[in-house]
Amino acid sequence: MDAEGFHLNISLVGNSGIVLSPERRAALETSLVILQNQQKFNRVFFWGKILGIKDDYFIAQGVGDDEMMDRKTLYSTDCVTWSLVPQATTAMKEQCSVVKGRFTGDPSYEYEHTEIKRIGEGEDAQEEENTITIKEEDRLASVISQVDEDVAIVPRGAYIKAPSGTVIRNRSFQGLEIHDAVKLSSYFHFREPVRLNQKSLLDKADLDKAIDFLDAIDEDVPKRSWSLQLERGSGLIILRSLLWEGLTFYHVPGTTKYGYMYNGSGEMNKDLPFML
């Protein structure tokens, strides 16, 4: 969600139960401006909120020249002081995937995880307990990057790939038409494409290289993992991810108003196949 015109954008997702108190809205409007200036970001996004037991994390992202790759994430518990989230590495994500349960709200909290390894074979097998500690800050970083990877989406045509390879906002994007906006194929994952390279040449023949450089979400597995709703008749498109419950994407058809926001517990919905 773009921090510019924040109070307007947040009202678009209000019907999904995402509401911020006036105090927090005011604090964010002030602190995000300072953040943009200090960190020399081109733009700042309010990414969302991860609910903890004791405290909630508020998360913001800033982008540089390349909107996709040049992206930094920051978190705050009071909406005023922001700290940088460490870069999530693959090893870190793997380590954090064993943690379950809710976030506590204290970034220095350490989860303990005991792994039981079997050494040797047959009767000589010995069980060795290996306890690792995982910092909540690391878990936060890995969850944010996972959410971005899985469900961060943009409308088709909102971003273009410049000849230099950088991904920039498409100035001439006028918003999706309503008949396109109700199709899942008009929304793209905002990440390095994975499925695009696996497509056959025939499938890729009709693609516009400047625009269709991302994966469309209609091929997501499982099918129906997105819930698309029209609000206000057809004046507002709301897309909710059922995989990461709490992620809400909004788009007002025919305008450049679009964005997403996460408001949830920071846990992936692994029960999804049973729930459809």
Place this chain on the structure above:
Amino acid sequence: MSTTDEPEQQPPVEEAKPETPKIASPVGTPVAVATPRGSVSSAQNVNLNLNPKEAEFTNAKAFLLTASTKTNINLYDHLSKVISNILDGRPANAVDIFEDISKDCKRDKFISKVDTIQDKVDRSTEVELAEVQKPLFEKNTDEGADIEVEEDNESPLPNLPELMYNFEQADVGVSREEMVRIYLALKNLVDNHPLQSCRFWGKIIGTEKNYIIAEVEYREGEEEEEDEEEEAEAEEQTEKEDDEAGEEGEEAEEDDTPKPDWKPPPVIPREENRTGANKKTYFVTIEPGKMWTKLPPVTPQQISVARQIKKFFTGRLDSPVISYPPFPGNEANYLRAQIARISAGTHISPLGFYQFDEEEEEEEDSEGRDSFVENPDFEGIPVRELVDPSLSNWVHHVQHILPQGRCSWYNPVQQQEDEFEDEEEDEEREEPDEPEPETGPPLLTPLSEDAEIDNLPPWSAKLSSNLVPQYAISVLHSNLWPGAHAFGTEKKFENVYIGWGHKYLQDNYSPPQLPPAMEEFPSGPEITEAEDPTVEEEAALRAAQQEAQENAEEMEDVDEDEDEEDV
């Protein structure tokens, strides 16, 4: 000149430009009209008198002047228009937005002035919804006089804006415009039904539509009147079903299909309206302004199955719930069961706001009391104490639902003594014939008694503001039912639920295992495979049979003799 004013009706028109290069020549100043091919050929004719450089120039220009077969414009005109636009407008960083200007120019040219479907009224879904919602905002002028009279009576309509304002302080709620619409829709509900109390229960998000839920109580005795019609319909349906069942029964006799000897567990009757899990009635709508639909009362079976499944709501009340174990009913029943569970788990009030009715206290001491009244002497609890982590200042004011699916325990052995319950929780019992009554925490139990599951505290209590704590309110978020919230100020409190309608599970959901397959036949000698007898055994058997036969014949003779004697 007039031809250029209507570009879309123009035949392929080209401008034969003068030979001297003229940049940014105004568009639409044709000196002579010629087709592209004509211009090329004329260029070739002129070519004879030109030097090679000039000839190249004219050829290139002729190419630029070639009209597109699709859009009927040519690049030369387009470029000159773009350049003149840039020079007129003088935008900063013109080179960066060059594509946009080019696009705009093309778009300008192709805006149709005459639209054949211009007069058609746009009936988009947006307009339709707005028309549905418009009556909400219209003041009811016919009953204007009545309203003034009624103002003296206590209206059951809550002050929703105030309550939602409090929730908004705690990052909970829906957008304000939506809230006003819900408020007006509730007003509509109150006007059309004889209600004693009414409140906004919450919103459950579905995959296609969302449910907005109102919790109401009818005035004494008036619900039955409304129910009568519904029951009449229901009876008709059951009659039909009976007929069908009868037909099926006949067929069954003809075919003589084997019948399973499995007997269903005894049906536990649902609680009467106004008691237990059916204490309140719920209305639901998918969009404020549309019809409110009354949800059917909940049965214990539905609650116990709802505890074992986890499904997304779709937003269509009549859609089937496909699950294992099979859910008895459709989504309306599932929704009602979840509402009952959420209410029982998360509806809380400050300690002392409600008290038991002292007159009834003695009568119902043994069974556990199920009714309470508002405490007129409630002093209010300071906000500081309400957010105390022990949470002993908050109490549940909705009855706990027992494992059986009822709030008050029902003894299934009363009627069917030889059958026992098939409930999960009952398996531990030693003697199934004498089920122990299930008990839960009594009404108005403090939250401090709530069980902690896997180190997860069931509630998170927070102050709405850390900057100005003296005016902050206390807010409780449920961790067991994510989306359930309560706020409390000195004397006011309210509960609301906005979420997906699922209970929090720390571990993954896994559906209950299928029971082992039933035996088709009881195992016995008839169907047990045995070794074939040897020749000797057969011979021995035959000899024995023969002997037996002879004996029998002798016996028969005796019998016959006896018979004859009898006659």
